Amino acid sequence: MTSPKELKRELRREALARRDALDPTWRIEASLDMAATGRGRIAAGQGAVVSGFWPMRSEVDVRPLMFALREDGARLCLPAILDKTTIVFRDLVRGADLVDMGFGTLGPGEGAETLDPQIMLVPLAAFDARGHRIGYGAGYYDRAIARLTEAGRPPRLVGIAFDCQEVQRVPDEPHDVVLDEILTEGGLRRFAPPL
Numbered sequence: 662m663t664s665p666k667e668l669k670r671e672l673r674r675e676a677l678a679r680r681d682a683l684d685p686t687w688r689i690e691a692s693l694d695m696a697a698t699g700r701g702r703i704a705a706g707q708g709a710v711v712s713g714f715w716p717m718r719s720e721v722d723v724r725p726l727m728f729a730l731r732e733d734g735a736r737l738c739l740p741a742i743l744d745k746t747t748i749v750f751r752d753l754v755r756g757a758d759l760v761d762m763g764f765g766t767l768g769p770g771e772g773a774e775t776l777d778p779q780i781m782l783v784p785l786a787a788f789d790a791r792g793h794r795i796g797y798g799a800g801y802y803d804r805a806i807a808r809l810t811e812a813g814r815p816p817r818l819v820g821i822a823f824d825c826q827e828v829q830r831v832p833d834e835p836h837d838v839v840l841d842e843i844l845t846e847g848g849l850r851r852f853a854p855p856l
Contacts, residue, residue: 727782794840
């Protein structure tokens with residue numbers, strides 16, 4: 662019998678292959694369209710702390726959305742990898758140097774202020790119609806979200822993906838974090854809270 666972990670690995674591989682096959686020019690245009698949709702629907706508000714991510718490989722380029730939310734008054738932060746299990750979110754300010762965070766992504770250096778995001782734009786490999794997600798397998802986001810929730814500051818979770826990354830069903834595991842919403846080129850979908 663296939664374990665949930667093995668099934669997730671296979672679903673991740675298939676979804677990422679579909680994403681990688683998308684035309685690069687189309688991905689850029691879709692990312693820009695998603696920024697316009699997200700700006701109007703996410704409504705971060707003045708001073709809200711929003712975590713984004715520096716795109717790697719064929720991910721949605723969430724930077725146009727991040728910068729649109731900044732124009733609307735949000736404060737931005739990016740994940741910074743501290744060790745093999747921990748990420749924190751560091752203030753992203755204009756003109757600050759970004760450093761290599763590994764995995765082909767960048768983030769603010771150690772001198773940047775650490776922030777607790779109220780809204781998290783969450784990267785992912787695959788998702789289903791219930792709001793369950795498959796990340797890249799390291800569990801960084803699951804642990805960061807759990808840490809914020811345990812501290813009484815659960816963030817609003819907005820997954821960022823292309824429609825082709827949707828799978829029929831993500832296997833449930835106890836540590837899984839369910840998304841509140843997902844933004845794709847098809848629009849922003851909200852998920853019902855679990856019963």
